[in-house]
Amino acid sequence: MRLKSLLPLSIALCITSITTFAQDKSYDIGLYLGGVNYYGEIGKKNFVAPNRAFLGIIGKMNFNENLSARASVTYMTLYDDDRDADDGYRGTGRNNSLYYSFDNSHLELTAALEYVPFSFFKSSYNPIDFYVYGGIGAIYGDELYYPLSAGFEDVQAVKYGTRTRMIIPFGAGLKTFIGSQFMLGIELAPRYNFSDNLDGSHPDEEQLEPNQLPNFINNDWYTYIGLTLTYRIGKGGRNACYCTL
Numbered sequence: 001m002r003l004k005s006l007l008p009l010s011i012a013l014c015i016t017s018i019t020t021f022a023q024d025k026s027y028d029i030g031l032y033l034g035g036v037n038y039y040g041e042i043g044k045k046n047f048v049a050p051n052r053a054f055l056g057i058i059g060k061m062n063f064n065e066n067l068s069a070r071a072s073v074t075y076m077t078l079y080d081d082d083r084d085a086d087d088g089y090r091g092t093g094r095n096n097s098l099y100y101s102f103d104n105s106h107l108e109l110t111a112a113l114e115y116v117p118f119s120f121f122k123s124s125y126n127p128i129d130f131y132v133y134g135g136i137g138a139i140y141g142d143e144l145y146y147p148l149s150a151g152f153e154d155v156q157a158v159k160y161g162t163r164t165r166m167i168i169p170f171g172a173g174l175k176t177f178i179g180s181q182f183m184l185g186i187e188l189a190p191r192y193n194f195s196d197n198l199d200g201s202h203p204d205e206e207q208l209e210p211n212q213l214p215n216f217i218n219n220d221w222y223t224y225i226g227l228t229l230t231y232r233i234g235k236g237g238r239n240a241c242y243c244t245l
Helices: 003-023 091-098 206-211 236-243
Strands: 027-038 054-061 067-081 098-120 129-147 153-156 158-178 182-193 221-233
Touching: 027 067, 067 221, 091 098, 091 153, 098 158, 158 221, 158 236
Parallel strands: 098 153
Antiparallel strands: 027 054, 027 221, 054 067, 067 098, 098 129, 129 158, 158 182, 182 221
8 A cells, every 4th residue: 555545544543543532531620729838948947837828720631530631820929937937046036136037929830640549439439539740830929039137137028020930849639529520639739949039048140149048958849738629521420430630
């Protein structure tokens, strides 16, 4: 058979395969909300200790009962204050009665793959899926710095610009259907950030180098504890217990 004859046949087979595969997928869209906290050079040293709220939307494309692609857009505020710290250095004014604090809002966009390795109560009407996910993302927000101080005062971070930063989102959680088309989930989701200046402690501008706090050579993190409430478009109902969100 000639190449010219094979080409239309190959294209037809590809289109048929894609169409068949697309028919097997389902989609979910809904709310993503909860609490968030920052972890870095300012304030508390707790990796999971939500002190501000976040709100967003989340969407998922489910390839099968174990694998999904997901994307989310969230708005969140990161905050911390040395006066809230419970260690012997930050919480006592850094040996100079000097307390730093910041309040910084960001818009976050993420894309990831989600995988369900196993489920609890698999034989029940609505089993509970355990899932993990990981991907890439970015946040857009203010760039901060701390004015120079001789000590004996509280110093609030000051904005000097905006910046987009890359992040690595990942996490784990549990989810289950409630009713025939809605699914509720809860997850713990850390974010690794490719910057050490979410808190204003390490501005990158050359003229602000004197304003940098002692660098501990660790980029900043923040952590979500979140709920997802989504609506299933496609396969749901009594088949819901074998589908992912």
